[in-house]
Amino acid sequence: MATSYQWPTVHNFPQSPQKGFTESVGINVLRSPMDVGPAKMRRRGARPSVLNVQFILTSQQAQDLQDFINNDLLGTRRFNFKHPRTSSTVEVRIVPQSDSEFYKLTYIAPGYWQTDLVFEVLP
Amino acid sequence: MSRLSTLSPTAIRAMFSSETEQAVVMLLTIYGLDGTSVVIRLADNFNKRISETDTEIIYGVRSRSNDYVFLPMEISLPSEGEDGSSNCSIRFNFVTPEAIQIIREQLTGPVKILLELVLTDGTSNDVDTVEATFSGFYITSASYNAQSITLNLGMINYNTEPFPAYNFTPKNFPGLF
Numbered sequence: 001m002a003t004s005y006q007w008p009t010v011h012n013f014p015q016s017p018q019k020g021f022t023e024s025v026g027i028n029v030l031r032s033p034m035d036v037g038p039a040k041m042r043r044r045g046a047r048p049s050v051l052n053v054q055f056i057l058t059s060q061q062a063q064d065l066q067d068f069i070n071n072d073l074l075g076t077r078r079f080n081f082k083h084p085r086t087s088s089t090v091e092v093r094i095v096p097q098s099d100s101e102f103y104k105l106t107y108i109a110p111g112y113w114q115t116d117l118v119f120e121v122l123p
Numbered sequence: 124m125s126r127l128s129t130l131s132p133t134a135i136r137a138m139f140s141s142e143t144e145q146a147v148v149m150l151l152t153i154y155g156l157d158g159t160s161v162v163i164r165l166a167d168n169f170n171k172r173i174s175e176t177d178t179e180i181i182y183g184v185r186s187r188s189n190d191y192v193f194l195p196m197e198i199s200l201p202s203e204g205e206d207g208s209s210n211c212s213i214r215f216n217f218v219t220p221e222a223i224q225i226i227r228e229q230l231t232g233p234v235k236i237l238l239e240l241v242l243t244d245g246t247s248n249d250v251d252t253v254e255a256t257f258s259g260f261y262i263t264s265a266s267y268n269a270q271s272i273t274l275n276l277g278m279i280n281y282n283t284e285p286f287p288a289y290n291f292t293p294k295n296f297p298g299l300f
Contacts, residue, residue, distance in 0.1 A: 043144045077178050
């Protein structure tokens with residue numbers, strides 16, 4: 001059952017990061033270095049891809065984001081998000097940074113804010 | 124008898140090859156907590172979502188039509204030597220109030236468990252082939268702190284059992300005395 005929670009669309013909420021985007025992709029493997037020769041590698045399992053996304057939000061959209069995280073996600077739930085590279089819908093969670101900080105708003109101009117978010121794509 | 128003699132060729136090849144997509148999964152089955160018929164099935168890895176709701180995903184593996192819930196754990200297996208200890212332990216780095224309540228209220232006696240090793244091949248297929256089985260273990264004690272829960276496992280030690288079972292003592296045969 002896919003989640004019913006969706007990335008906000010109200011007030012022309014940005015659906016793709018306008019400011020910046022980086023993606024970390026990988027697989028969990030065990031890598032055992034040998035005294036001589038190449039290391040041995042064994043697959044462990046799937047690893048969530050990590051997306052660093054940066055949005056430019058209006059003051060209203062910043063409030064929408066806060067309401068979305070506080071009231072809908074309750075900080076922990078996953079939601080559907082359009083992957084910026086593949087344009088497919090993926091299920092992601094917001095990864096809190098240090099001290100349970102979900103995002104930080106940076107003032108860039110009157111009524112406009114920049115925010116950095118870290119998503120993890122659930123396998 | 125060495126475990127190698129019971130492993131499948133696929134498992135042996137996976138264990139000795141330099142690169143392999145095969146991942147070893149430990150399946151832990153806990154039988155009958157507190158005398159009930161409840162069976163808890165856990166795995167230390169996953170290859171699929173075995174259940175998902177609107178708010179939660181449960182990862183795990185499916186083996187022989189049973190779902191094993193993914194819960195990271197560290198297992199120290201019993202050694203293979205002749206003087207090998209028959210003790211092993213399992214440590215969960217996941218502590219919840221519910222788990223502590225189960226330990227305090229339902230671990231009132233030795234609880235039988237079963238350890239099994241299976242291989243996953245990187246797909247979400249069921250893992251029905253058991254490569255190794257460690258049976259006969261019981262949870263003999265449990266300890267926990269804020270970070271981890273450790274279950275100590277042991278086997279029945281027949282060396283300390285009385286033999287023959289009954290002695291001619293006043294307690295067992297009062298009519299003879």
